[in-house]
Amino acid sequence: MSQAVDEIKIGGLGASRKRVEDSRFIRGKGNYTDDITLPGMLHMEILRSPLAHARIKSIDASKAWDIPGVHLVLTGEMMATRNLAWMPTLSYDTQAVLATDKVRFQGQEVACVIADDPYIAKDACEAIDVDYEPLPVIVNPEQAVADGAPVIRDDKENQADNVIYDWEVGDGAGTDAAFAAADVISKLRLHYPRSHPSPIECCGSIADFNRATEKLTVYMTTQAPHIIRAAVALVAELPEHMIRIISPDIGGGFGNKVPVYPGYVCSILASILLERPVKWIEDKSGNLISTGFARDVYLDGEMALRQDGKILAVRMHTDADHGAFFSDAQPSKFKIGLMHSAFAAYDIPVAHLTARGMYTNKAPGGVAYRCSFRVTEAMFFQERMMQAAADDLGMDQAAFRRMNFVRDEDFPHRTPFGFLTDSGQYAKCLDVGLKAVGYVDFRKQQEEARARGRLLGLGISTMTEPLGAGNSREYDILGIKMFDSAELKVHMTGKAIVRTGARGQGQGHETTWAQIVAHELGIPAEDVVVEEGDTDTAPFGMGTYASRSTPVAGAAVAMVARKIRAKARRLAAHLLEVSEEDIEWELGRFYVRSAPDRGVTIQECAMAAYSNMPDGMEPGLENTAYYDPPNLTWPFAVYIVTVEVDPETGVWDVLNMVAVDDCGVRINPMIVEGQIMGGLTEAYAMSNMQFITFDADGNCVGANYMDYLLPTAWETPGFELHSEVVTPCPHHPIGAKGIGECAAVGGPAAFVNAVIDALSGTGVRNIDMPLLPDRVWEAITQRHDVSGAPPVRSDD
């Protein structure tokens, strides 16, 4: 009889184990960057530009220097003497650390004060006199390429205009030919507005340069500590052992904490100059006004269709507003991220995407916010386009999608843009969703309601997201290949520690990595400690974003555990005095094939690794695995929303929301559900209330939580989650696919489609997000599309 341990009982794969990190988080015992106090620590504050575009005529900091308690005032001029006024971005551009020549967006960093406490530093910032000469302001891509537009990046030698890139992918000629043969051509233009990740904890750093050891330690809120160390090592030409980056607990990242920000750099320089620790903690408006925004992209699309509903080709053009610096964190090869993952779930013969990126006088934008590099825009566009096309054909929304899905038997499938999708059960997910929402009945209700003047709507969105960058063949950031790592040490008592190159920000890695070890080795999850985020101890990895942790670092955890198991098998053979070939494994235990009762536990093997190893065997039970995934993982989801729109006010309420997510094998079903609910909440917020824009003068409108609304439990609708479809990832060691971002990626289109569906018959094809009541009301009463593109009038 098997003596294997019970996997669910030990918290292995599939156990809804409670999150171990929460025991400290919910008791207020987290250790965030701002919780750290070092002896002799000083505080830094940043002076930001009030203007969006202006030449700096002079900066007079003498009054600030005179304030008691001020230790240092940093300006661009001083940074320039150390060659630090500009820094490289993750997209091969440059970004001003502190402005020297011009300011290029409102909120740009102009000077820093380092003082005894943050209040003195803040007061001293206000004592700095900056003489600005205002320049014409550009707030959207159209203005950026207009005749006579001022060149924003006149600091760059070969930059004669505001265009950053002109990029294309796919088959232009083939697409043209398919369009020429189409029965119907469906068109849609929309703007995916700026949105801001706005994690509860803002960005910050504490730099601590030790003159005696010459070592620089930086505590910082980064999702990718090793990338930061690599960047500092390469830019400052310092060896890695002199730089230690520590990401303590992170209060939410959502992509906001991937880029490198001037505040980090200034705190480092200040600590080196002053030889004291320097802490910089950004405030909320600083975070909202200056750190990585997402989206802000205009999408133009056309779909070539056969009368029966078959999609023949897709043509897409995007104009992306990157703000003043091109600082996207994304794989180097792809200028507009993975926008070309659009339509990956549909069997479309040919497609073409052209993309232009523009500089504007806005904070650098285009970072990923809960999406794998622009996949949010891609999927939003895809599903809005699918809805418009089905309407143009007069086809049922569900039937149109089903007939164009890649079929289960067609995997692996090459998408028209060249991705290889490998698994999924798309139609099944759709069927589960339709049944759950009561599709047929709802359509009837909708008809009846309409007859009585009530507007009901139903929106379907599907998404497949390419998660888990790399593989190293195609994915790199600044030439550093994208893979990840895990190190596992099993102590003699059978307890273990696992460290990875990822860095969770609330996703539950401390819980789930231990579950993978439990699954592979039978060591109870509670005996496995997880550590991430310290470059002195963690193996090299590319960090946590693009939901890559499970696909890459999580795979590395499984692989390193397998290496440990292979060594433990040799120890077991030695303990049981049989040859290795005679040994069998069941969870937690090796036994002799011919005598199953004779066995040793994994814990006994661990003890033997330190006390009773065979002659010639290296002692200890630890190893490291670097994992370079063969492909991305391709989770799939169907989100269906029903709404009622009030025609008098434009207010819309969610009646029901059904989510069917297939992320392969779920390590921890409860955590997966938490990730989906969080993502749906953000999707709802983006579609319904989150509004951050710029007026014609480049003033950021919405840089506070009075205007930029974070959804609370009060306004967030309930979600019905379905987990019955599981298509294991064929190449991931435990069959898992990423999940962290799926709902935020696929969710927004479901909400918007539902509202547009409620308006059917009015001729309204599009309302740009957020679907604020006044926009919906305008669409209903004026019977036209409502664009959300800035600039809004400056008197608004």
Ligand code: MCN
């Ligand atoms: N998981 C699982 N089974 C799967 C897939 C994932 O149990 N098949 C678990 C994982 O083990 C992990 C969590 O779900 O605990 C998310 O895993 P994964 O999909 O690999 O995503 P990452 O860990 O790489 O997290 C990144 C992702 C991103 S990119 C953003 S943005 C985002 C998100 O996670 N930011 C978050 N979710 C967030 N959740 C919180 N609380 N805070 C953030 O900042």
Ligand code: CUM
């Ligand atoms: Cu795409 S935001 Mo997340 O990748 O950190």
